[in-house]
Amino acid sequence: MxxxxxxxxxxxxxxxxxxxxxxxxxxxxxxxxxxxxxxxxxxxxxxxxxFPSLLENQDIIFPKKINLEQTSSEQTAKYKASLFPEESTLRDLTSGFGIDDIFFAKKLKQVFYHEIDLELADIAIYNFEILGLSNIEVIKGNSITDISQYEETDIIYLDPSRRNEDHKKVFLLKDCQPSIIGLIPQLFEKAKTIALKLSPMLEVKSMLRELTNIKEIHIISVRNDCKELFVVLEKDFTEEIKYHCIDFDSNDKQIDFSFTNNPSSPNIANKNDIKRDAFLYEPNASVMKASGYHVITDHYPAKKIASRSHLFVSEQKIENFPGRTFIITTMFPYNHKNIKTLSERYPKANITIRNFPQMVADIRKRTGIKDGGDDYLFFTTNAEGEKIIIACEKL
Incomplete structure (x- = not known):
């Protein structure tokens, strides 16, 4: 180094x-x-x-660009660190540049950093020292082959590399390195809790088929862009999984929506509920990723537009809804007559589809509506099976 x-x-x-x-x-x-x-x-x-707070110290050393591509953001790293008791000890078997470990160390009692890349480990040692983080112990070498030699900790953390041997990007659990599925029993011998940072591209249903003992699933987004799938496993845990949908908005405000996946029948809107001055809601990326739209009407006084149209309406505005909020200006049927004149009414608009047979690009081509502006058009299907267009203004 x-x-x-x-x-x-x-x-x-x-x-x-x-x-x-x-x-x-x-x-x-x-x-x-x-x-x-x-x-x-x-x-x-x-x-x-x-992770802008690191720049408060101008002596920080950075590794190669490729070693930074999978690093957590400051927001997501702080959030993960907040989930565990302060007296916890944590062993990170895939530490890399060490961003997560920096924020774990600021919250937890002790962190063990493991890295097979010797230059990365040396950079981490240097950075931890100038940051004054004396509660991180750096261990160089292959963390996976040495598991049996480690002392027990409260938590084992892994962020498997999402590049294969050919340096191509991957996201399935079986393709990431190390392949964690077969390691779980070994890891539980050394910690009661296993925490996994996984690709936001990984389907939750796919993960549920491959992992057991899942206690919590945290879907973390920043400005409605899903960044991480963070999964907490607990030894011998067999109870209901708790889902946590997290989004940090443009003001760094954290919006939370938590649920267990045991929905009742959703409260479905009829066509008269979708009207001028009613409020329309679009769940954020984390809620959509977790399929949390199935339980929205259990938690909020809203009605779902249709069972497969994941949009919601209410008479009164719902504060702190986990997603975007709009006020409806008008609603009209999707038919040839309305499509023909749509661009006259809305020469420029933001278009979203939900449970609709056409893509946005096809709608723009057919209508001639340009992207942008202050109007929002939702092309969807109501509970009666009718194709409709809901025009809105964003709040």
Whole structure:
């Protein structure tokens, strides 16, 4: 591991907004390792986007760009750390750059960092020291082959690599490294709790078929973009799984929706409920990922537009709904006459489909409506099986 010199730090500072590709094409400069500087510039930009508090210390060292692509954001790392008691000890078997471990260490009693990549481990040692994190112990080597030698901890944490041997991106449990399914019994010998950070692309139903002893499933989104599937397993746990749908909005406010997957029959709206000045709700990405739309009417005074149309309406505005809220301006049938004149009424609009036979691109092509503006058009199907268009304004 190489630490940038004072000259290199000054070069990084001067070129922090520069095009790194162009920097790499520059002639060599005396006493300046361009590749090292570019790595730090790219790391700085990634940190600015995902974990800005680290930049309060200008001496942080960043690894290669590929080692940062799977790192947690500051928001998601803090959230995960908040889930466990402060007196807990945690062993991270796939630590990498160590972002999760940094935030675990700020909350928990002791963290054990494991990494097979020696340069990454050396970078982590350096960063933990300058951050003053004395409760992280770094262990170099293959964490999986040495499991039997470890002392017990309260929690074992894994974030399996989502690149295969050919460096192609993967997300299925069987394709990630290490392959965790066969490891679970071994891990439970060393910890009562196993926590897994998994790809947001992984289907929840697929995961449920492959993992047992699941206690909690946390679907974590940032600004309605699903970022992580975080799963907590507990030894011998056989009770009902608790789902936690989390979204951090543009103001960093955390919106929570939790449920157990035992829905009653949803309260279905009739066509008269979908009317001007009624409120329309679209669940956020985390709720949709967890299939939480099945239980929305158990938790909120809303009606579902149809059993397979995952939109909801209410007479009175629901505060803190886990998703977007709109007010309906009008509703009309989807037919040839209305489609023909739709672009005259809405030359520009945001279009969403829910339980509708056409794609957004096809609707835009047929109607000539351009993207954007303040109007929102929902193309969906009501409980009577009729195709409808709901025009709204976002609140």
């Amino acid at each position: 190489k630490i940038p010199s004072l000259e290199e730090k000054e070069f990084i500072k001067e070129n922090i907004e520069a095009n790194t590709t162009k920097l790499l094409l520059q002639p060599e400069k005396e006493n300046i390792d361009i590749k090292l500087c570019v790595r730090q510039i790219e790391g700085y930009k990634k940190a600015e986007e995902k």
